[in-house]
Amino acid sequence: MTRTIEYRDALNEAMSEEMRRDERVFLLGEEVAEYDGAYKVSRGMLQEFGPKRVVDTPISESGFSGMAIGAAMLGLRPIVEFMSWSFSLVAADPILNNAPKMLYMSGGQFGCPIVIRGNDGAGGQLGSTHSWCVEGLYANVPGMKMVIPAFPADAKGLLKSAIRDDDPVFFLESERLLAYKDEVPEEEYLIPIGKALVRRPGTDCTLVSFGRPVHFCLEAAEELAREGISCEVIDGRTIRPLDIDTIVQSVKKTNYCVVVDQSWPFASPGAEIAAQVHAACFDDLDNAVGRVHSADVPTPYASELEQEYLPNARRICEAVRATTYNA
Amino acid sequence: MSIELTMPRLSDTMETGTIIKWNVGVGDEVAAGDVVADIETDKATMEMQVFDDGVIAGLLVDPGNQVPVGTLIAVLAEEGESVEDVSLDSNGTSAAPAAPAAPAAAPPVESKSVSAPSAPRAATPGSGEKLKVSPVARRIASERGIDLVLLKGTGPGGRIIKRDVLGYEAAPAAAAPAQSITSPAPLTSGEEPLSGMRQTIARRLVESKTTIPHYQVSMSFDMESLVDIRAQVNERLAPQGRKVSVNDFIVKACALAISEHRYFNASFGGDRVHFHAGINIGVAIALPEERGGGLVVATIRDADRLPVGDIAVAARALAEKARTRGLSPEDMSDSTFTISNLGMFGVDHFTAIINPPNSAILACGAAIEQPVVRDGAIVPGVRMTATLSLDHRVIDGAMAARYLQTLKQLVEKPAMLLV
Incomplete structure (x- = not known):
């Protein structure tokens, strides 16, 4: 059985279920308790779990994320909420320099089972400093996992897996998706980290994306279908580890691939996927892998510019036409 | 602008x-x-x-x-x-992607002064044409035994893409030759990459042989008079260090015969036949091994109007240049009829592949001493067999036979060649 709920409620259910299941799990972050979360993701959780497990922190990302990492090393299962991943930049040392390396540096004695979650990407006229897509920067670091769900059901199933995972998991949500409603199973379920999903089957071109741009891809696929180009849309769901097998399987069938990534183009997950597809599918490609990214500029504030900056459906359609020699 | x-x-x-x-x-x-x-x-x-x-x-x-x-x-x-x-x-x-120039059926040589010559596409030397092929197109072609040289690329810069290979397969008429042009058997003991010239020869001649409806007509020529005249001429030229070959006479004879048979100086143009203004005889020249082998076709322009002696000088100069420095595009363009002569190797007769956009090519064997019947008696004679390969879209069998009759008269009574 399913019911239709918002993405933010799916996140809430995942955290609440895991906190009921495992008393080591707790949530901390700015305004997560008294205010029910800046984006109302933790609505009602303070009442249910009390201030010891739903903790309001000062505006000090470096401090509270460092504290959470220490807690994780000593056996707890913290969930850190960043109001925006843009604010994580001041916590780069704990989250990039400590958490992902702990298992390695301690010779396997203790890891860091922490989940760090928050809004990633352009929220809509938030300006360039508050519109970060951190996947390009952070996915470069070995030792962590990076999850970026596009749909409520995935958000819930993947967050539950992330909380149970023994490695640090960076969980990238989107402010633009928090109110997105979709069917989510009633019963408990988990979605494994590292498994992509074919969102829409197709025969002529593989579209690979993750997070919010998956929706742009589905929109583009709809338009391209009217032109007779059948796109297979793959929702990567996880960036690290990357499910390259699902992508390769699709590209071997379609012979064309366009990667859609809301990061900037240079040294991005999209670039990495293109490189891996080129290597794995060399003899199956009829053209170089196409890529659609956010424009290589700081995120514009003006709404028209911001829309044009994003890897929107129109730009995806153009890339697919060019890549499949239908331009 | x-x-x-x-x-x-x-x-x-x-x-x-x-x-x-x-x-x-x-x-x-x-x-x-x-x-x-x-x-x-x-x-x-x-x-x-x-x-x-x-x-x-x-x-x-x-x-x-x-x-x-x-x-x-x-x-x-x-x-x-x-x-x-x-x-x-x-x-x-x-x-914007550059539109690859479509190599359409070659237009006629309207006159020898045309600045952008576009007539014959002889097998030529050079840096080699790199075939651009997408990986999957290459793979599919290899799996199905399709020679990529036969395909026309529709991707950027003429890249051969998947749909070109699949489209080639779908075209039933074109599919037939693909079967015979497969990769070599696994018994090879070595291999060498094709030179640019060899790639051009491969591409051009496969194109000619698979798109032009070839047929052949042969005739035997009594060469006694011509050999005799040549000996007389060469005796006089010897002190100057010059000489005239049998082939030089044949070039002249072919050119004169063409002036009476205009379809031999024409090209098939789809819905029409193009006639060419000048009678330019292409002469196939084999290149020495040390220069990578292969062959080129040098053009002797207006051969119908040149004295045999001038034809000899031009032919010698072109052959020398071809074997040493290499011919210029000008030297190789605009031929309207081609002669290939293997007589110097003692070949009796053979057939040649038309050099597009020519409509005919003459393959000459050696002038050989042999018994011939004259006035009811077997006597020693000199005979040469020449074989025309023809484009049936332009020239029918009877036309070919009449051309050979004219050629036979000119060769067997060679005085006209000296006029």
Whole structure:
């Protein structure tokens, strides 16, 4: 059985279920308790779990994320909420320099089972400093996992897996998706980290994306279908580890691939996927892998510019036409 | 309006050209006739002239880069235009994929003075034409035994893409030859990559043999008189260090015969036949092993009007040049009828493949001493067998027979050849 709920409620259910299941799990972050979360993701959780497990922190990302990492090393299962991943930049040392390396540096004695979650990407006229897509920067670091769900059901199933995972998991949500409603199973379920999903089957071109741009891809696929180009849309769901097998399987069938990534183009997950597809599918490609990214500029504030900056459906359609020699 | 300079077609077979160097820079003024670049074709390095006055606003292809004929390579600002405006434009334009020049059926040689010759596509030497093929197109072609040389690429820069291979398979008429042109058996004991010339020969002759409905007509010629006259001529020329070959007489004879049979100086043009103004005889020249082997076709222009002695001089010079320095595109363009002669190797007779867009080629064997029947008696004689290969779309069997009759009269009563 399913019911239709918002993405933010799916996140809430995942955290609440895991906190009921495992008393080591707790949530901390700015305004997560008294205010029910800046984006109302933790609505009602303070009442249910009390201030010891739903903790309001000062505006000090470096401090509270460092504290959470220490807690994780000593056996707890913290969930850190960043109001925006843009604010994580001041916590780069704990989250990039400590958490992902702990298992390695301690010779396997203790890891860091922490989940760090928050809004990633352009929220809509938030300006360039508050519109970060951190996947390009952070996915470069070995030792962590990076999850970026596009749909409520995935958000819930993947967050539950992330909380149970023994490695640090960076969980990238989107402010633009928090109110997105979709069917989510009633019963408990988990979605494994590292498994992509074919969102829409197709025969002529593989579209690979993750997070919010998956929706742009589905929109583009709809338009391209009217032109007779059948796109297979793959929702990567996880960036690290990357499910390259699902992508390769699709590209071997379609012979064309366009990667859609809301990061900037240079040294991005999209670039990495293109490189891996080129290597794995060399003899199956009829053209170089196409890529659609956010424009290589700081995120514009003006709404028209911001829309044009994003890897929107129109730009995806153009890339697919060019890549499949239908331009 | 700015003036766009595109990669010119500097030889008949040229499909791509490489900018060797630019002789001008952005901002330089140029006048019509100025040489702006050196361009390497599949045959030679040639100068590229501009045909307009202007200022160089943009050079869009860097030296060393190879682009298809027709690709935008530079932009000129006209009088009154600013270089800045034009170069912005040209950047926009150059981003568009260059349309590969469609090698259509070669147009006729209207006259020998045509500046962009576009008649015969002889097998030619040169830097080699790199076939651009997408990986999956290459894989599918290899799996299905399709020779990529036969395909026309529709991707950017003429790249052969998947749909070109699949489309070739779908075309039933074209599919047949593919079966016979498969990869070699696994018994090979070595291999060598094809030279540029060999690739051109392969491509051109497969195209000729698979698209032109060839048939052959042979005739035997009594060579006694011609051999005799040649001996007389050569005896007189010997002190000057000159001589005339049997083939030089045959070139002259073929040219004179053509003047009476205009379909032998014509090209098939789809819905019409093109007749050519000059009678230009192509002569196949085998190249020595040390120069990579292969063959080229040199053109002796207006052979019907040249004395045999001049034909001999021209033929000798072209053969020498072909075997040492290599022929220029000019030396190889515009032939309208071709002769291939293996007589010097003692070959009795053979058949040749038409050199498009010619409609006929004559394959000559050796003039051989043999018993012949004359006036009811067997006596010693000299005979040569020549075989015409013909394009049946242009020339029918009876026409070929009548041409050979004319040729026979000229060869067997060779006085006309000396007029």
